[in-house]
Amino acid sequence: MGKEITTREQDYSQWYNDLVLKGGLADYSAVRGCMVIKPHGYTLWENMRDQLDRMFKETGHQNAYFPLFVPKSFLEKEEGHAEGFAKECAVVTHYRLKADPAANGKLIVDPEAKLEEELIIRPTSEAIIWNTYKDWIQSYRDLPILVNQWANVVRWEMRTRLFLRTAEFLWQEGHTAHATKQEAVDETIKMLDVYATFAEEYMALPVVRGLKTESEKFAGAEDTYCIEALMQDGKALQAGTSHFLGQNFAKAFDVKFLNKENQLEYVWATSWGASTRLIGALVMAHGDDDGLILPPRIAPLQVVIIPISSKDSVAQTKINEKAQQLVKELKAANVSVKYDENDNNRPGWKFAEYEMKGIPVRIALGARDLEKNVAEVVRRDTKEKQNISLDALTNHVINLLDDIQKNMYTKAKTYRDEHITKVDDWNKFEKILDEKGGFISAHWDGTRETEEAIKEKTKATIRCIPLNAEQENGKCILTGKPSKQRVLFARAY
């Protein structure tokens, strides 16, 4: 009766696309690699954004807005940064179109309107921001600068996937400036913690906090910290990164400050970001073969009430009245709720539709239920049905939303924990990767060459060197060379 979804078993990748498209989160667009975020998906993003924004403000940050364009020469200034991003830059070369003299009604690029210097659409804003900070920072009194930006960025990826990897995406990027190295390192970790808290408490997504290896770190960073989550197909997904940039950008853009001892020093920097990619993580971590399952704390809609229409108009009026009363009570309790009275669709169609869209709680109200003073309440995560007394319904729903949030986290964490496998043998490493998936906790000799060789052989990368992990002597899973700590390998999005 509803829309058909490919099952995870049949084709995991198609299942993901089905959930995004049929769940109403996003659509493909006419522009290569760019997507349209539909109202259901955008409201989800608004809820995630608003919560992250509150957490940024509680930790002392303010928002600002910097230009979309980065002059090419700015991108060149930090060498590692330039190398990392040059290959995926959308480049603006002209600023005017004109009528095509050869074809009526057509437009061509006006060759006389060529820019003296090409402009890059920001793939990230370190370059334009550090060029600005140069004007904002003279003395230690101007520090720290704790600024965040919500913006669109463009990275011209060759293979794109809805939410997970799109040419344009929405994100936030924090850019902070500090007088001391320690303060910048502390900020980097603090923001990593904000991301981890957000993922676990709001997205119901358990994450591992860790440090990226040299070859996986951000182009221009000294250290990149990350949170890594696990999807249902056993692949990992990086859900947020926080970079200690050292003095790299301060040196590239000549940003110095007069310290308390009246001496000039380069400024210390961090940057940190999370993007609409998180929506892809939500879909893959929680969804099932009937559609999306969204955590109540960020769901675009928490509760839907569906009338089981009656031909008896007296009974129908009673249903409507009861529904309106429930809407009022739930809204007063800060629950987002919709009464779907639309006559064009039958109840069964609506049930499937809201299931597909991942709405946490569905309430059905029919004439016979009302006579018994009950309503049918169905939770999306477990699909459990209960008849609940109308007198207790509002309280029940409030508790149920809380329970769903917790249950989703517990379920995801159980799965994740079951999929961290300690491995000390190369054959087992390959076998676990292929047959079980998930994170493999193994020793590594610390070299870029070994990391590369493992990636070549298995497509698995080092997702992170977990923070606060146990120190233990061991032997590299590939080379047998000595190692002091296990790292987490996985195939990843």
Add this chain to the structure above:
Amino acid sequence: MGKEITTREQDYSQWYNDLVLKGGLADYSAVRGCMVIKPHGYTLWENMRDQLDRMFKETGHQNAYFPLFVPKSFLEKEEGHAEGFAKECAVVTHYRLKADPAANGKLIVDPEAKLEEELIIRPTSEAIIWNTYKDWIQSYRDLPILVNQWANVVRWEMRTRLFLRTAEFLWQEGHTAHATKQEAVDETIKMLDVYATFAEEYMALPVVRGLKTESEKFAGAEDTYCIEALMQDGKALQAGTSHFLGQNFAKAFDVKFLNKENQLEYVWATSWGASTRLIGALVMAHGDDDGLILPPRIAPLQVVIIPISSKDSVAQTKINEKAQQLVKELKAANVSVKYDENDNNRPGWKFAEYEMKGIPVRIALGARDLEKNVAEVVRRDTKEKQNISLDALTNHVINLLDDIQKNMYTKAKTYRDEHITKVDDWNKFEKILDEKGGFISAHWDGTRETEEAIKEKTKATIRCIPLNAEQENGKCILTGKPSKQRVLFARAY
């Protein structure tokens, strides 16, 4: 002691720039025509955005997000639209940079990474959105679509001014689709009313609602409605527009729906937008020679508490304690408040700084005041000072914020009303424009030629044909030809 500001009398244009720059709203950037919106300015924008967003949602709209890029061929599809925007388009022609073989560390555009079709950075999103709506709309059941987007857009203006006219700016653009003409017209007017209500009740900015003439309407619209405000130099500023697009975009992108009678019809459309330009209007409508004056309902900060430091540490502790208590009480009453304890600056410097930034209410707390159980409260709009009993302070401040909001509106409205001059004589028309400024209410013969001639002679344009204006027989101010209604002329931003 504070920063120097050019007075309005000396140089109105420089006064405006001083307020924007020294008031901490924005900075010039390294990219031609683009600005950096600083935290003070961005928080102001957030407050404006959040309020408008609430009003959009209350009127049934949802947010979505469409691509930054518009393929060139899409822009061509609606002829008027293409003509209107082609001359100011930023054009992406390539998607990759590469190392410059001739210069170490430099990057050049990779000629092999040329796009098959150039992409325009959206100057507005009708084209990309209507191409998408084609997929979303099949039957009357899919209508109406009530969608809004918060986004950045780029229009390559040759002469730019901070906030008023920048190459990139932030805005919202509503794009709705309807089954009938009447419904679309009603939507156009409804959203014009939302803008007018927002301007008057939140920005304390009185506006005239009206219809644009043919030559001033949006490229691609059937009718453009607008709200027009008056600045302190007597020039008008368009503060929001709402367009009835007829079936123009539906025809250009072939968007048809099956109506209830099972017949295919083209869809009716509206679009409506307001931008960061509104911040320019705020600055110019309310500021004075000491800086910004921001309306309490959208001010980034409503109240600042400044200690008059004491060398007596016991007295200083009392000041701090009292200040913290006040902060707590005011926050509990939903007032945004900051206690500025920063030792680096003296109280007098802070007074000037917060005056410059337009914070509505300043409270000074000194040891001698505390002994008398009072604090000095200064309102930014009138600069009136009062000693207020500490016991009554929170209530006083709440009422004062309300009073400032009302007073700012009344003051702006009195000025605006005094600057609408009825004129029936050409010489007087020119004289009033040059000597008094403001809106001139005059008869016009309804032709594009006369409008153009008046613009040539005086630089005044028809700002709007006011809605619900009195019908009266008269003669065109320039040609003497018959006219049935006065229109509003002004020089404008």
